[in-house]
Amino acid sequence: MISPSTMAAVRASGAVPKSEYLMTVTGVRKEFPGVVALDDVSFRLKRGTVHALMGENGAGKSTLMKILAGIYQPDKGEIKLRGVDIQLTSPLDALKNGIAMIHQELNLMPFMTIAENIWIRREPLNRFGFVDHTEMNRKTADLFARLNIKLDPQMEVRDLSIANRQMVEIAKAVSYESDVLIMDEPTSALTEREVAHLFTIIRDLRAQGIGIVYITHKMNELFEIADEFSVFRDGKYIGTHASSDVTRDDIIRMMVGREITQMFPKEEVPIGEVVLSVKNLTLDGVFRDVSFDIRAGEILGLAGLVGSGRSNVAETLFGVTPASAGTIAIDGKPVTVDSPTAAIRHRMAFLTEDRKDTGCLLILDIQENMQIAVLQDKYVKGGFVDEKAVARDCADMARKLRVKTPNLQERIENLSGGNQQKALIGRWLLTHPRILILDEPTRGIDVGAKAEIHRLVTELARTGVAVLMISSEMPEVLGMSDRVMVMHEGRVTGILDRAEATQIKVMELAAQ
Known part of the structure; x- marks a missing residue:
């Protein structure tokens, strides 16, 4: 087996062994405590192709990619790169050998500039041995010009939208001039226009002979x-197939081992009285004069392009960023929601857009993450926590939501993204909310889990819960909503009834 350093030298010299496949994986196994993440897995990537990797959350996709990126080491199995056996012991090894990965959860440093993030550990130096910021910014500008990315290299990452951070991650991976580029859910935070831009970049890279795992x-x-x-x-x-040889239903059957007969199980349920009434809600500089009502049993979809202010409205309703003006009423009575604690007291629940940064407490276990919103009010008696009741209710909720884990004492950071999302939904369902705010509830979740969450939301509506659901996926908004509210640049541009809401009408309102 050739060492990573030797392989890197061979690659740099240009004397790379020829092989039909750029990368092959054979018989790879990886275990974590109580979980077999990969069991005798194989995978092959051809040069100059885009190879999509599909599967439900917890299927092992991200685990395999982390092995190929040097983050994990396999317990057994063989990896060949350009026809040669290789063992990758660190992400740096992978980068030296021409393998770069764009992670689903972004890993940029917010208080550094774009250029500093892209060239970290590879900064150009001046003749005195100090970082040459002028040259680093120039190299970044050249890279952005090549990729048609319109960002200022000197901007700090913390000032970028999630979509622009994703584009920086992509540019960083491309900057390594890698032969293998792994993209894990790269479009999860991108608009349709940004997705089209990304696909143009991918096609250009493919034409250069780069193998892309998508x-x-x-x-x-x-x-x-x-x-x-x-x-x-x-x-x-x-199994592996050419994309041209199968249908969408064929792939779903392979992924879940069963038919998904109804992705959006919307039911006609009795719509009750107004539960939440919002009038002229304003957050200075972000959105203004937002007004709407949600009734018991109603699902109000909230659509709009990235930057429209959708998530900001949700955060203000929940007291994360208290409003500058406007009123909120519950059951016809004005209420003050100036903190999440106040929102929970009014039986509101909020699933945030970014499960990593604002949802999961990654160093805690699953039960600790699920119980945190209700522990003080529901399970403390006489100054003591009723541990048995907590464990019972969390376990029941995890079973109901089909959270895949060996036990609830597993750290939540070890779960797949979809199972983390389910645990967070469980956190809020334990509060028995009357008003449920869902911001991108199925982002990064496979088709089987999506159908489960959609069914759960429908069941909650049937019990009288008022639901505000924000989603960037048009089929989800149209399929699940009783009405659709559309925002553009911080203002409501229209509210459509289910019968009149179409993709064209929503997009017209979103792009005004």
């Missing part, structure tokens, strides 16, 4: 950009 849950992306796809299920390799 992890996605979005079927339309697979058929638009991928040459081949492989499916994993429960840590096992299921």
Whole structure:
């Protein structure tokens, strides 16, 4: 087996062994405490192709990619790069050997500039041995020009939107001049226009002979950009096919091992009285004069392009960023919601857009994450916590939501993104909310889990819960909502009834 340093030297010299496949994986196994993440998995990537990796959350996709990126080491199995056996012991090894990965959870440093993030550990130096910021900014500008990314290299990352941070991550990966580029849900925070831009970049890279591994849950992306796809299920390799040889339903059957007969199980349920009434809600400099009502049993979808102010409205309703003006009333009575504590007291719940930064407490276990919103009010008696009741209720909720974990004492950071999302939903359902705010509830979640969450939301509406659901996925908004409210640049541009809401009408309102 050739060492990473030797392989890197061979690659740099240009004397790279030829092989039909750029990368092959054979018989890889990886175990974590109580969980077999990968079991005898195989995978092959051809040069100059986009290979999509499909599977439900917990299927093992991200685990395999982290092995290929040097983050994890396999317990057994063989990896060949350009026809040569190789062992990657760190992310730096992978980068030296031409493998770069764009993670689903962004890993940029917010208080550094874009240029500093892209060239960290590779900064150009001046003749005195200090970082040459002028040269670093120039190199970044050249890279952005090549990728048609319109950002100032000197901006700090903390001032960027999630979508622009994603573009910086992509540029950083491309800057390594890698032969293998792994993209884990790269379009989760991008608008349609930004997705089209990304696909142009991918096609250019493919034409240069780069092999791209593309992890996605979005079927339309697979058929638009991928040459081949492989499916994993429960840590096992299921099969590989050319994208042109299969249908969407074929892929879903391979992924879940069953038919998904109804992705959006919307039911006609009795709509009750107004539960939440919002009038002229304003947050200075962000959104203004937002007004709407939500009734018991109603799902109000909130649509709009990135930057429209959707998530800001949700945060203000929940007291994260108290309003500058406007009123909020519950059951016809004005209330003050100036903190999340106040919101919870009024039986509101809020699933945030970014599960990593504002949702999960990553160093805590699953039960600690689920119980945190209700522990003080529901389970403390006489100064003592009723541990048995907490464990029972959290376990019941985890079973109901089908959270895949060996036990609730597993640290939540070890779960897949979809199972983290389910645990967070469980946190808020334990509060028995009357008003449920969901910001991108199915982002980064596979089709099977999406259908489960959609069914759960429908069940909650049937019991009289008023739901505000924000989503960037048009089929989800149209399929689940009784009415659709559309925002553009901080203002409401229209509210459509379910019968009149179409993709064209929503987009017209979103792009005004």
